[in-house]
Amino acid sequence: MPPRRSAKSKPKALDALAKVCGDVRPGEPEEGVLGVVPEVVAAPATVAEAAEVMRTAAEKGLAVVPRGAETRLDWGTPPARCDLLLDTSRLDGVVEHAAGDLVVTARAGLATDRLAGILAEQGQRLALDGPLPGSTVGGTIATAAAGPLRLLYGSPRDLVIGLTVVRADGRIARSGGKVVKNVAGYDLGRLFSGSFGTLGLIVEATFRLHPVPAARAFITRAVPDAAGAREAVRAVLRSPAVPSALEVVAPAGHGGIVVGVLLEGVEAGVAARTAQITALLGGDAETGEEPPEWWGAYPDGTTLIDVAAPPTALPDLLSAVGDAGPGAALVWSADGRGHVGLSGGTTSEAAAQLLGGLRSVLAGAPHRGGAVVRYAPGAVRKELDLWGPVPALPLMRRVKDQFDPERRMSPGRFVGGL
Template sequence: MTVIEALAEACGPEHVWEAGPADSVDGVPIGWVAEPGGPGEVAEVLRFAAAEGLSVVPSGAGTKLDWGRPPTHVDVLLDLGRITGVLEYAPGAMAATVAAGTSLRALRAYLLRENRRLPLDVGSPGATLGGAIATNEAGPLRHRFGTPRDLVTGVQIALDEGSLERTVDGFDLAHHACGSYGTLGVITEATVRLEPLPPARAWVMRPVSTPREVQQLTEALVASTLDPVAVEADLPGVSGGRPAELAALFEGERAAAVQRAETAAKLLGGGATVEQLPPAWWGRYPFDADDVALKIWGRPSELFAVVYAIRDAAGIPVPVRGSVGLGVAHVALPDTVSPERLEGMITAARTVLLARGGGGCTLLRAPHDLRELADTGGPEPLPPDAARLKLSLDPEDRLSPGRQPDPS
């Protein structure tokens, strides 16, 4: 039986095809594409792939296939777009089990009717729940509610040999699945913690001049009793066309949320205003589709120093945006940046972070040719427990081979 015949038998002939010359995962050519219709079909594809020694890379909406390290090779791209829907939810419950291919937009609309939300406001338009979990992607609300590692309480994963598992002895499977980039198995469903929908929201916006000022104002907000739900900063760089800005979100009953926002505006001073809508950049990444992107994280009090180091290495102020209250931000660079300049910025950021209490700087995405030319220090070694789990679940390294879990 040929590969295409076996995949068609698992998923149906209309949901399998041989990839074309333009099909790739971050520049790596694909052999075949399969669209399973449920967890059982995912397991069947993996069982066949294991028997034939084929590599498999899962995909949701494909919004982050170019994030992280590219795979070394891709025999089968497993498109989970048909595996959708809320599988289990009781009215008024604070948890739901959702199929991995469900878009966060669709899940948001479903929960809106129940006056609930999954506080996962990612910056990838069209992202699926499985994709957000696999990359541990989070947005401004991470300041209060955390990342998928804090919100996912259980998963079902299709493993290399074709079994469907919810637990693995000795490991927190849900925790390790978050940020795994498909290297442990294929997430088919997840149980997530929900929150009540807030009655009202108010944003405080304050123009800023320097990264140091952002740090000082953020520390004042976090140290206060005002309890912001999110604190974000946008430093557009030399070509942003708008001023740098700090913004904080307050939620709750309308009168209380507005009152806390007004108090925060007085605390921040400097022309701070209270608004009922977020700034246009809120919850968006500073990079566009063709840009190079870095992710930096460290102690919130030291993030400003990392931004200065990157700007010094770049020679100009570059766009930076992120959750400054937690010390997480993204940096945008033009795709014309030289490999030497890119190496210098990553090295500068890591040096400062090492000297100031730890953290990290990773190349989140870049054109394939630039990745090949730039020395970014190689992948971080897996923590011992993660390495043991990888060896246990995928000893032949067939699942997203060469990719690396998110260390942040």
């Protein structure tokens, strides 16, 4: 299917936006968001300019879809309209790095791997090891993306201590700050984490930082079956070793189930804890200072399913993926989040069967988890219920009504058509 233009054409939008923003142009077909081509693309360079763009969009009734580095722009559902694609690439750089306070404020368009390089010069890091290189600060927060380190350090909602956003009407809103505490009113960092651009435009974020560890060790071991994986995970989590990350991967491509553990800290402490974990996992466990090639990556495939599955659900999760056949793969973190990948040859019927099976296994007691489709080929996507049941949907709609009563921010991109 060829890309389609936004259903609501705005021929005068470009002229109006050009008066308040130095980088405005017509949208191109290749810039379509899941097939919906924007009428106009604007790239503000400052917070003030972004606010003026959003104010003008409100005056003209434009539907706005934020764009970072496009690493996750294919997540979610196609927007109902995309009159204005708001590019954050010029909202770049570090605003302030208070190294003594372990705090940094960065603009939304800054790539997280570039931020990592800047922080490393001071021996510090943002403990968000996102799987996709080039992901921006704003996009990482908007999709709540996090890698293996979330076991110890948490996700964006845990590490964001201050956020600056531009609301749908162009007003600038801030919460938090350079100190590690909450403030009265909305905690925007938590509210906007995982909001998929439906509440407003993220322009700056302040993060809590951590020192770069002096030493690290990766310990991996292949286990024979799901029961072996469950016992290995249980043993590591119950040990005093305090892993920074614990990952489990299963076919395709790995030949079996593999458990991986990351330990960090001072050199002597890491050495002692490595010996402890090696003994727990078995004498044939492998150790090294560099991660295995699969570490922190999404599973291969053209369909990606995000699963919320606590450690108690791991055997059922592995069984469901194994039953799906050789084209299915799993990457799971002991914090209870993971991803299932399906190969390009997977039919919509097979994908729907696996998705239904995952939701049946994970829903309710004792697991209380779920499964959400992040991306899939168009033909497969149309046949799937991407989001599944969402008990909090009425509350989410009330929040949407307060922040974006005209439903112009990324309309239709999120659960329930939000």
